[in-house]
Every structure is written in structure tokens, then in C-alpha cells.
Amino acid sequence: MYENDSTDEKSWITPFNVVAGLIVVIGLVITILRFTGGLATVTNLSDYNPWGIWIGFDLLVGVALAAGGYVTSAAVYIFGMKRYHSAVRPAILTGFLGYALVVLALHYDVGRPWRLPYPFIVQQGTTSVLFEVAACVALYLAVLFIEFSPAAMEWLGIKRARNLVDKLTLLLTILGVVLSTMHQSSLGALFLIAPSKLHPLWYSPFLPIYFFITSIIAGLSMVILESTLSYRYLKHKMDEVYLKEKNDVTLGFGKAASFVLAGYFIIKFFGLSSGNDWRYLGTGYGIWYLVELFGFVALPCVLYAVGVREKNLVLIKWTSVLAVLGIVVNRFNVCLIAFNWHLPSSERYVPHWLEIGISIFIVTLGILAFRFIVTRMPILYTHTDYKDSH
Amino acid sequence: MDNVFYTLHDFFFHTESITYLLIVPVLVGITLFWKFLAEKEDE
Amino acid sequence: MSISRRKFLGWVGAAGLSTVWSGPASAATTKHFEGYPDSLGVLFDNLLCIGCRTCEEACNKVNELPPPEQSFKDLSVLDQKRRTTAKTYTIVNRYNSSKGPMFRKIQCNHCLEPACASACFVSAFKKTKEGAVTYDASVCVGCRYCMIACPFEIPAYEYDKVLEPRIMKCTMCYPRVIKGLLPGCVEICPTEALSFGKRKDLIRMARDRIHRYPDRYVDHIYGEHEMGGTNWLYLSGVPYTEVDMREDLGVTPASELTAGALSSVPMIVGLWPVLLTGIYAINKRSDKIAKHERELAVDQAEKAASEEAAKSKAKEDS
Ligand code: SF4
Ligand code: SF4
Ligand code: SF4
Numbered sequence: 001m002y003e004n005d006s007t008d009e010k011s012w013i014t015p016f017n018v019v020a021g022l023i024v025v026i027g028l029v030i031t032i033l034r035f036t037g038g039l040a041t042v043t044n045l046s047d048y049n050p051w052g053i054w055i056g057f058d059l060l061v062g063v064a065l066a067a068g069g070y071v072t073s074a075a076v077y078i079f080g081m082k083r084y085h086s087a088v089r090p091a092i093l094t095g096f097l098g099y100a101l102v103v104l105a106l107h108y109d110v111g112r113p114w115r116l117p118y119p120f121i122v123q124q125g126t127t128s129v130l131f132e133v134a135a136c137v138a139l140y141l142a143v144l145f146i147e148f149s150p151a152a153m154e155w156l157g158i159k160r161a162r163n164l165v166d167k168l169t170l171l172l173t174i175l176g177v178v179l180s181t182m183h184q185s186s187l188g189a190l191f192l193i194a195p196s197k198l199h200p201l202w203y204s205p206f207l208p209i210y211f212f213i214t215s216i217i218a219g220l221s222m223v224i225l226e227s228t229l230s231y232r233y234l235k236h237k238m239d240e241v242y243l244k245e246k247n248d249v250t251l252g253f254g255k256a257a258s259f260v261l262a263g264y265f266i267i268k269f270f271g272l273s274s275g276n277d278w279r280y281l282g283t284g285y286g287i288w289y290l291v292e293l294f295g296f297v298a299l300p301c302v303l304y305a306v307g308v309r310e311k312n313l314v315l316i317k318w319t320s321v322l323a324v325l326g327i328v329v330n331r332f333n334v335c336l337i338a339f340n341w342h343l344p345s346s347e348r349y350v351p352h353w354l355e356i357g358i359s360i361f362i363v364t365l366g367i368l369a370f371r372f373i374v375t376r377m378p379i380l381y382t383h384t385d386y387k388d389s390h
Numbered sequence: 391m392d393n394v395f396y397t398l399h400d401f402f403f404h405t406e407s408i409t410y411l412l413i414v415p416v417l418v419g420i421t422l423f424w425k426f427l428a429e430k431e432d433e
Numbered sequence: 434m435s436i437s438r439r440k441f442l443g444w445v446g447a448a449g450l451s452t453v454w455s456g457p458a459s460a461a462t463t464k465h466f467e468g469y470p471d472s473l474g475v476l477f478d479n480l481l482c483i484g485c486r487t488c489e490e491a492c493n494k495v496n497e498l499p500p501p502e503q504s505f506k507d508l509s510v511l512d513q514k515r516r517t518t519a520k521t522y523t524i525v526n527r528y529n530s531s532k533g534p535m536f537r538k539i540q541c542n543h544c545l546e547p548a549c550a551s552a553c554f555v556s557a558f559k560k561t562k563e564g565a566v567t568y569d570a571s572v573c574v575g576c577r578y579c580m581i582a583c584p585f586e587i588p589a590y591e592y593d594k595v596l597e598p599r600i601m602k603c604t605m606c607y608p609r610v611i612k613g614l615l616p617g618c619v620e621i622c623p624t625e626a627l628s629f630g631k632r633k634d635l636i637r638m639a640r641d642r643i644h645r646y647p648d649r650y651v652d653h654i655y656g657e658h659e660m661g662g663t664n665w666l667y668l669s670g671v672p673y674t675e676v677d678m679r680e681d682l683g684v685t686p687a688s689e690l691t692a693g694a695l696s697s698v699p700m701i702v703g704l705w706p707v708l709l710t711g712i713y714a715i716n717k718r719s720d721k722i723a724k725h726e727r728e729l730a731v732d733q734a735e736k737a738a739s740e741e742a743a744k745s746k747a748k749e750d751s
Binding site for chain 3 (some may be wrong): 403412
């Protein structure tokens with residue numbers, strides 16, 4: 001089971017490890033700065049711009065990209081697409097790590113992180129959309145942890161508990177979808193309270209629906225992307241089932257992503273027309289909006305479709321990169337670029353490089369944790385003891 | 391119990407708080423109800 | 434009334450359920466709320482303001498804020514476009530309007546339906562019956578969503594504090610007001626550009642001034658309806674946009690903006706499990722049927738094969 005140790009020994013100092021190590025060291029230094037000097041020393045946040053990339057990227061993008069967990073488990077366990085079964089575990093793992101890192105990132109962003117449990121245990125601000133987000137994220141992190149735990153328990157050989165959790169699969173999956181629907185959409189609803197600050201092209205009463213639908217796109221695309229990267233770097237950890245189903249997953253998820261993108265494109269247009277925002281399209285923001293809509297929604301939709309029809313796996317994989325970028329663009333637009341558009345440029349927010357440093361640090365932690373777990377636990381292969389349990 | 395609300399915010403606070411409290415028993419209840427419904431069929 | 438944590442916790446359990454049915458006010462969401470009937474407020478009249486900055490100084494003093502970067506005597510800062518910060522609850526800016534220099538005092542407007550209170554996930558803000566919107570730093574997590582939410586861009590944050598950063602904003606001098614004192618800025622104002630009183634009286638007073646001097650004042654009391662109305666009100670001699678006050682905020686109270694999204698939560702909780710379990714059951718059933726058909730087919734094939742075999746055997750035998 002530990003045959004990779006030999007390879008580890010002879011090539012411990014790989015370029016990847018060196019870069020990752022360097023990022024971690026720098027990240028730790030910035031962490032010390034953040035917690036000894038306060039937010040002002042490492043961020044460009046201001047009274048006009050209370051949220052920067054730690055919210056825009058780490059929270060909004062992070063949660064969206066971690067949607068693969070609920071999307072995949074719903075597809076397999078609820079919609080009965082059993083042929084994608086081998087994609088569930090990696091997706092759940094990515095989701096779990098994603099949410100764990102989101103919560104970690106929030107500790108950097110909020111002023112008094114040790115009070116993060118306050119909304120639950122001290123005083124409940126039930127009118128706040130953020131309260132709902134916090135409650136769902138906390139609960140869903142727990143659900144993902146339980147969903148992920150069988151892999152760890154198989155690795156550790158804890159059979160009884162593992163089988164118990166296995167029985168709960170359907171319940172956990174449904175709970176996961178319920179919680180995800182709520183908080184993925186609520187991340188968009190956070191901005192409903194600020195119509196005077198968000199550019200009308202992005203402000204819409206449909207924001208929660210947009211965020212929810214894009215989370216599905218993000219989840220599907222991330223599964224494709226993640227399986228591509230795993231194949232590239234962790235192929236030796238995959239069993240035949242995974243390898244056999246892998247292309248199926250790419251085609252199937254690409255197809256789904258294409259269709260969901262089409263639906264998203266349509267509702268974006270309905271949103272535009274119901275808000276009567278056409279006149280903004282000619283402005284600078286309008287052009288940027290069209291770039292987002294055509295470059296990061298319509299284009300991946302078409303490319304996925306072509307890829308699926310022609311069974312062009314390479315095209316689908318590259319399209320997943322574009323679709324994921326599209327999510328980043330969309331979240332940045334809502335939270336940072338089109339937010340506070342009314343302010344003069346001198347008051348606008350540009351991230352401090354130390355903020356970017358922390359975001360890179362956190363992503364790196366995620367990749368390292370993923371690698372650590374995948375090289376040890378039965379994620380990309382089925383544990384020998386449970387070969388026919390599915 | 392004081393039931394006069396002077397602001398919409400207080401009103402929402404009241405209703406939302408109750409909603410959140412109801413969600414927990416609702417989720418447990420619907421799960422048990424499904425068990426009750428489907429029990430006889432499976433294995 | 435104010436809803437406290439104790440009350441929230443008091444709802445836990447069976448007692449909570451009874452309030453659902455007993456609350457007459459919760460009968461309809463279309464109900465209109467007028468705010469606390471005798472809440473207090475301040476009226477700022479920019480035709481009377483001379484831009485002396487003494488209100489800034491008084492505010493600094495009564496709230497024990499850190500000393501300013503530039504002395505309150507220095508009037509040159511008036512031309513900078515300043516905003517409220519963690520060290521200043523109120524500031525006065527000068528604008529070159531169509532009627533010459535015009536001043537504007539900025540501080541928390543103490544909204545009737547405060548966006549900050551609606552946004553805070555620990556309920557750190559309270560709309561008091563006196564009108565002030567107060568903030569409780571002892572529960573604040575520092576998420577700064579209140580700053581995102583406030584349409585008037587008032588709350589500021591102590592970004593430079595490591596251990597106990599707070600949101601900072603005007604309190605309408607709540608501690609003074611409940612003692613029967615005037616807010617610091619109102620008390621010091623040498624020209625009565627600031628008047629303190631019951632909100633409804635202030636509105637009457639403002640209307641009266643507009644009525645008496647129709648060509649001096651713009652026919653609009655800022656804060657009467659903006660974002661659902663505010664306890665701090667304004668009168669102006671020039672259109673409000675000329676003194677950088679937004680007229681495009683609308684009249685919808687902040688809590689209404691998110692109400693729709695929040696109300697979909699129980700719908701998701703109620704219906705998603707039903708829908709998803711339904712889909713699961715349908716799939717499971719069609720799986721079962723498929724399996725059954727497969728078995729049937731296998732059975733038949735086997736039967737046919739054995740019959741065939743029997744036939745051929747019989748043929749052989751004969
Ligand atoms: S002006 Fe802003 S900070 Fe003041 S009560 Fe209204 S929403 Fe809250
Ligand atoms: S920063 Fe504090 S007061 Fe503002 S919303 Fe967050 S917890 Fe509430
Ligand atoms: S009411 Fe009090 S806190 Fe508010 S601006 Fe005036 S002096 Fe400052």
C-alpha cells in the first residue's frame with residue numbers, strides 16, 4: 001500500500017515541492033503579520049471597500065468551486081447515474097477541502113476570528129443573509145466531513161463505523177443538496193441588500209438563482225478539471241474502474257455543463273430584459289458584461305457541446321479551465337469590479353500583494369492536503385475490502 | 391408576549407427566528423415520514 | 434420593544450411554537466410598519482450651516498475619539514471629499530453648488546429600517562425606540578457585512594486594531610439622549626443648522642420651512658422616505674446631488690431587499706427533500722424493473738435453451 005514511499009525518497013526535492021514549500025513559508029510569515037499587525041498591515045481594505053479578495057476569491061469562488069461534491073453525489077446517488085460512481089470520492093474530497101479552506105480563509109478576513117461561532121452560540125442575527133450562509137457552510141462542512149470519512153476509515157481499517165456512514169449516504173446526499181442550494185444561492189443574495197453599490201448589470205433580484213446555477217457549472221467543470229489533473233500527476237493511484245469511467249465522466253459532465261450553461265445564458269438575458277438594463281450595454285461596464293456573458297458563458301457552452309459531440313476529450317478538458325475561469329470572473333465582478341462602481345477610481349479597491357499571497361497560500365495548502373490524502377486513502381481507487389459494495 | 395412590531399426589521403427578526411427553529415424538526419420529521427412510507431417495500 | 438437573545442432562546446422549545454399562532458402582527462407581510470411613534474431625530478438645514486466644524490469637534494469630545502489629524506480650527510479640509518472614518522463619526526464637507534458654497538454634514542442617518550441591522554449576523558445593531566441605531570461591539574465578529582449593506586456608506590472599521598477592532602459610527606449620542614441631554618453636535622451648533630426633536634415634529638418643521646420659503650428650499654425632505662426613511666433628516670437649498678447626496682437610493686427598506694431570498698429558505702427545506710427523494714425513488718424503481726426484466730429475459734433465454742436442448746435430445750432419442 002505504501003509503494004509510493006520509494007519514489008518519494010529518491011525525488012523528494014521536486015520543483016513542485018520546492019515551490020509549494022516556499023509558498024507555505026511566505027504564507028506563514030504573512031499569517032504572523034496579519035495576526036500581529038491587524039488587517040491594515042496586510043490588506044488594502046478601506047471603509048469604502050470592506051470586502052476584498054479574501055471574500056471575493058477565497059469565499060465566493062472557493063465555495064462555488066467546491067460545489068463538485070454535491071453535484072456529483074446528487075448525480076450518482078439521487079439521479080441514479082451509477083456509471084459516474086468513481087468520480088464521487090474525489091469530488092467529495094475536493095469539496096471538503098474547499099470548504100475547510102474557505103473557513104480557514106475567513107479566519108484571516110474577519111476582525112475577530114475567535115468569535116466566528118458567535119452567530120450560533122451568542123446572538124443569532126436571523127434577518128441576515130450572512131447568518132444563513134454561515135449556518136449552511138458550517139453544517140455542510142460537517143456533512144462533507146462525514147461523507148468523506150469512509151475513505152479515511154477504510155484507510156485506518158475502522159470497518160463498523162465506515163459501514164454505518166455508508167448506510168447514511170442517501171440522507172447525507174439530500175442534506176448536502178439542500179444545504180448547498182441554500183448557501184450557494186445565498187452568497188448571491190448577500191448583495192441584494194446593496195442595490196445602490198452594485199452596477200445594475202450585475203445587480204438583479206435573480207442574483208441568488210444565478211449564483212446557484214453557476215455553482216452547478218462550477219461543480220461539473222471542477223470535476224472534469226480535477227480528474228484531468230489527477231490523471232496527469234497521480235495516475236499510479238487510480239484503479240481500472242476509475243480509469244475506465246474517467247472518460248465517461250468527462251463526456252457526461254461536459255454535456256451537462258454545456259446544457260446548464262445554455263440555461264444560465266438564457267436566464268441572464270431574461271434578467272437583463274426584466275431589469276431593462278439594455279442601455280448600459282454600450283458603456284464600458286456593458287462591454288465587460290458582454291465579455292463575461294459571451295466569453296465565459298456562451299463560449300464554454302459551445303466548446304463543451306462541440307467537445308461532447310466529437311468526443312474530443314482534450315477540448316472538453318480545456319473548456320473546463322475556461323468555465324472555471326468564468327466563475328472567477330463572475331464572482332470578482334459581483335464582489336469587486338462592479339461593486340462600488342459609483343466611486344471615483346481613487347477610492348476603489350486593488351488587492352495588496354500580501355492579500356494575494358494569503359490566497360495563493362491557502363490554495364497551495366489545499367493542493368498539498370489533496371495530494372497527501374489521495375496518495376494514502378482510497379480516493380481514486382476502491383479499497384480491496386469494498387470492491388463490490390457498489 | 392409583546393407582539394407589537396414597530397419596524398419591518400423586528401417583524402422579520404421574529405418570523406425568521408421561528409423559521410430557523412422550525413427547520414430542524416421539519417428535516418427530522420420528513421426523514422422519519424419517508425422511512426415510515428417506504429419501510430414495507432425495501433428489503 | 435427589542436428582541437433580545439434571551440427572548441430568542443426563550444422561543445426554543447414548545448413555547449416557541451405558540452407564538453406562531455398567537456402573533457397577530459405576523460398575520461401578513463404586506464403590513465406596513467411606521468417605526469417607533471415617538472422616536473427622536475435631527476434635522477440638518479444646509480442653508481443655515483456655516484461650515485465651522487465645531488460639531489466635528491464636539492462629536493470628537495463627547496465620544497472620546499482620538500485627536501484629529503488636522504485641527505478642527507483648520508477649515509481647509511472642508512474642500513476635501515471626506516467621509517466618516519473609525520476616528521470621526523461626523524464630518525462636514527463643502528461643495529461648490531449652483532448657489533455658491535454649500536455644506537453637508539455626514540454621520541449615521543439612523544435609518545427607520547437600518548440596513549446595517551438587517552445585515553448583521555449577530556444582531557449587533559439595534560434600532561432603539563428613541564430612534565438611535567446602536568452598536569454592540571461585544572458581539573461583533575468583524576465580518577463587515579454591515580459596511581457592505583449601509584447605503585449611506587457610514588460604518589467604518591478599525592482595521593489597524595489587532596485584538597479588538599470595532600465598527601465605528603455615530604450613536605446619535607444615545608448615552609446622552611437617554612440622560613436627557615442633546616447630542617453633542619446639536620448642542621454646540623452656533624447657527625441652529627441642527628435641530629433635535631421628535632421625528633414627526635421635525636418633518637412638520639421642515640415642511641413648514643419649505644412652505645414659507647419655497648424659492649429657497651428644494652421641495653424634498655431628504656430622509657423622509659429614503660431607504661424606508663431615516664431619523665436624521667435634511668433640508669437643502671440646492672438639489673441634493675449637488676452636495677453629493679444620492680437621490681437614487683429608492684424608498685425600499687433594506688430588510689425588504691433580502692426578504693424574498695430569505696423566505697425561499699423554508700421552501701427549499703420543505704420541498705427539496707420531497708423532490709429529491711422522489712427522483713431517487715423513481716430511479717430506484719426503474720432500476721428494479723430493469724433488473725427484473727433482465728432476470729426475466731435471462732430466465733426465458735435459459736428456458737428456451739433448455740427446451741431446445743430437450744427437443745433436440747428427444748429428437749436424438751427417437
Ligand atoms: S445610515 Fe447606515 S449605519 Fe446608519 S442606521 Fe442607516 S444603515 Fe445603519
Ligand atoms: S462587522 Fe460586526 S456589526 Fe458589522 S455585520 Fe459583522 S458582526 Fe455585525
Ligand atoms: S449625534 Fe453624537 S455621535 Fe452623532 S455626530 Fe452628533 S455628536 Fe457625533
